[in-house]
Amino acid sequence: MQPALINALIVVGIVVVVAVIVGAVLWSARKSLAGRAHRVDESWQRIEAQLRRRAELVPRIVEAVEGYAGHEKAAFQQVVVARDETVAARTPAEASAAEAHMQTSLKAVFAVADSFPQLQASQSFLALQTELVDSEDALQGARRSYNGGVREFNTKRRSFPGSVYARKSQFAERDFFEVSEPSSIAEPPRVQF
Structure with missing residues (x-):
């Protein structure tokens, strides 16, 4: 074989090997x-399930407190609005805003409940508090798990070689599930037993 042909075959072989490695x-x-991305989506579904579970508790809590403090309509209306926002939330940003509103509203309802010792002693109300x-x-x-998954996904997406592929694909950066007002969840609704 001629040296030029051998050199050409070596170059072609190297190019093929490099192309295979890059691929x-x-x-x-x-x-x-x-x-x-799949793990992040699964984690988000767990958050949605927990938000729905809590949203199902809200009407029962409102009903229990309303029986003792029917005159506190504003607090009850706010928690119902917050519940509706939570159920309607589809994105982490929407859920974060709804979560902040829900925490604030629940604090107001439990503040009303605190002024009624008979309600605090009620076994059904205590059971609702435990469920909450x-x-x-x-x-x-679920929030910690989701945010950890988002952190891993976004880091992988930004680092090489994920960044090369992510630019040309459907893998958009994911949002964290963070509350716009961290103080609203720093101290969750106070529940006394």
């Missing part, structure tokens, strides 16, 4: 991004 790296990046505490704990756990 494998990009395929791996796409697969990794897709897996992380469990719901809040589950929601915060």
